[in-house]
Amino acid sequence: MASQEIPCNDSKQEFFGKKTCCVITGASKGIGRTIVVELAKWFSESNSDDSKSLTLVLSARDEAALNELASNLRSEHGIESLVVKGSLDDTGVLESFEQTFEKLSSLVPPFDKVVIIHNAASLGDPKQLVEGFSSHDLEQIDGYLRLNVSSVIALNGAFLTKFAAIEQKAVINITSLLAIQAMKGTSLYSIGKAAREAYIRALVCENPKVRVLNYSPGPVQTDMVVPLANDSHNQAFFSNKANLLTTLQTVTKFVGILKENTFENGATVDYFGRLKIEDNN
Ligand SMILES: NC(=O)c1ccc[n+]([C@@H]2O[C@H](COP(=O)([O-])OP(=O)(O)OC[C@H]3O[C@@H](n4cnc5c(N)ncnc54)[C@H](OP(=O)(O)O)[C@@H]3O)[C@@H](O)[C@H]2O)c1
Numbered sequence: 001m002a003s004q005e006i007p008c009n010d011s012k013q014e015f016f017g018k019k020t021c022c023v024i025t026g027a028s029k030g031i032g033r034t035i036v037v038e039l040a041k042w043f044s045e046s047n048s049d050d051s052k053s054l055t056l057v058l059s060a061r062d063e064a065a066l067n068e069l070a071s072n073l074r075s076e077h078g079i080e081s082l083v084v085k086g087s088l089d090d091t092g093v094l095e096s097f098e099q100t101f102e103k104l105s106s107l108v109p110p111f112d113k114v115v116i117i118h119n120a121a122s123l124g125d126p127k128q129l130v131e132g133f134s135s136h137d138l139e140q141i142d143g144y145l146r147l148n149v150s151s152v153i154a155l156n157g158a159f160l161t162k163f164a165a166i167e168q169k170a171v172i173n174i175t176s177l178l179a180i181q182a183m184k185g186t187s188l189y190s191i192g193k194a195a196r197e198a199y200i201r202a203l204v205c206e207n208p209k210v211r212v213l214n215y216s217p218g219p220v221q222t223d224m225v226v227p228l229a230n231d232s233h234n235q236a237f238f239s240n241k242a243n244l245l246t247t248l249q250t251v252t253k254f255v256g257i258l259k260e261n262t263f264e265n266g267a268t269v270d271y272f273g274r275l276k277i278e279d280n281n
Contacts, residue, residue, distance in 0.1 A: 015258045016043055017113030017168055021055045021104055023097075023159065025088060026120030027069065028060035030222035031174065034247035035117060036069060038255050044077045055111075056081040057100060059088070060120065088120055088151040089143065097155055101162035113168040116159045118152050118196070121174070123224050124188040126232040141188065148192035153199055160207065170211040173200050175268060177216055184233035197268065204266035213263055216270030217250040219243055245271065 086093035
């Protein structure tokens with residue numbers, strides 16, 4: 001049976017439960033930071049009677065940026081955050097996540113909803129063509145995949161296991177059109193995003209009760225596109241600001257999708273309305 005035919009029993013429910021925990025990687029800047037800010041605003045607006053609580057787990061390498069964000073969330077919205085600092089390709093950081101999940105899963109009363117947003121990613125060297133790889137680059141290739149694929153698999157496994165007792169779970173993967181479309185110089189990036197989407201299909205197949213979404217944000221003006229704009233095979237496109245969305249534009253769309261909550265479980269939705277991969281064929 002195709003995974004899409006299996007209904008997810010969470011599809012009609014609100015994004016925020018009575019007591020929600022939301023984990024987000026790559027929260028220090030760019031799209032991830034704006035997701036946190038906009039989710040916090042939405043939560044505050046929808047919680048006028050203070051009947052709900054939201055706990056955030058913010059992760060990235062830039063601890064100062066995460067602490068500043070956590071402090072703003074506390075003062076502006078009364079939202080508490082935990083910070084998990086470090087590089088996602090570091091086993092010790094993944095162990096910190098496991099300890100954090102364990103602590104959060106033992107709280108009383110328990111969370112009734114837990115969400116993880118796999119947003120962190122790296123671009124790689126956008127100048128490196130496929131013939132530019134050789135035996136000397138195995139470590140670089142492994143390192144890229146460790147950060148952008150392996151860590152997602154390990155972190156998500158820990159999330160599902162440690163929060164096994166919590167019925168309402170949602171997993172969101174920030175993907176890219178490059179998961180299904182080639183662009184000169186970004187083969188590793190495409191491979192990473194395609195592998196993450198394949199992993200998400202397996203997740204939906206094996207865990208039909210988990211609410212799952214791939215969101216593809218479109219080309220967005222963040223630090224990630226700076227090397228593409230400055231020196232790449234796609235410089236003309238990425239150096240033209242008219243081609244790039246702001247983080248607020250894409251995150252407003254993303255939050256709108258979560259508010260509506262009518263997407264097919266496991267769907268890939270992008271800023272420009274690509275509802276499913278099949279729709280592109
Ligand atoms: N911008 C675009 O045009 C575009 C298009 C399609 C898809 N996307 C996707 O959108 C997501 C966000 O990208 P963005 O444009 O916002 O990029 P960004 O501004 O470069 O932000 C990337 C985030 O990931 C974190 N990160 C990077 N390396 C990390 C590591 N080794 N360990 C832990 N965290 C790490 C960064 O934090 P630290 O540096 O503090 O660690 C940062 O918070 C990514 O999945 C990207 O592939 C972006």
